[in-house]
Structures are given as C-alpha cells and as structure tokens.
Amino acid sequence: GLDIKDASMFFSMLMGIDDNVDIDVDFFVDACLRMKGQASSIDLHCLAYETRIIRQALRRVENESHAVLGLVKGVLIDGEGSSD
Numbered sequence: 001g002l003d004i005k006d007a008s009m010f011f012s013m014l015m016g017i018d019d020n021v022d023i024d025v026d027f028f029v030d031a032c033l034r035m036k037g038q039a040s041s042i043d044l045h046c047l048a049y050e051t052r053i054i055r056q057a058l059r060r061v062e063n064e065s066h067a068v069l070g071l072v073k074g075v076l077i078d079g080e081g082s083s084d
Contacts, residue, residue, distance in 0.1 A: 006032075006035060007035075010028075010032060010035065011023070
C-alpha cells in the first residue's frame, strides 16, 4: 500500500508547485493510487521524454524572448537618435 508519509509529501509537493490552495481530490487520489511500488522502465522513459519536450519548449521561449528583446532594444536605440 501507500505510506501516509508518501501521500503527505506528495500533497506538500503539489502545494509548492501551485499557489492555488485548491487541489482536485480526484487528481490527488488517482496520483496517490499510482504511486505504489517502484517506477517501471516505461515510467522513467515517459518522464525523460516529457522532460525533453519541456526543455525544448523552454529553449524556444528563451530564443523568442531574446529576439523580442533585440527588437525592443533596436526600437529604443532608434528612438533616442530621432528628435521630434
């Protein structure tokens, strides 16, 4: 079965991820039921894949942010040189 300390730690982890005080009971119970036993190989592969997808998305956001920042910087610099 699931040790109560594991459920408590999981609940605390969820609270740390989202400042929202409300946690869906169905989600919490389902997640607790899936936590019993060791992680399978497929669990670890899914986690690695999801991590890779998140890393790629973050890289895209970083690149787009740099591009937008460059545009804003260019507009500001061009704006300083013009006198209206």
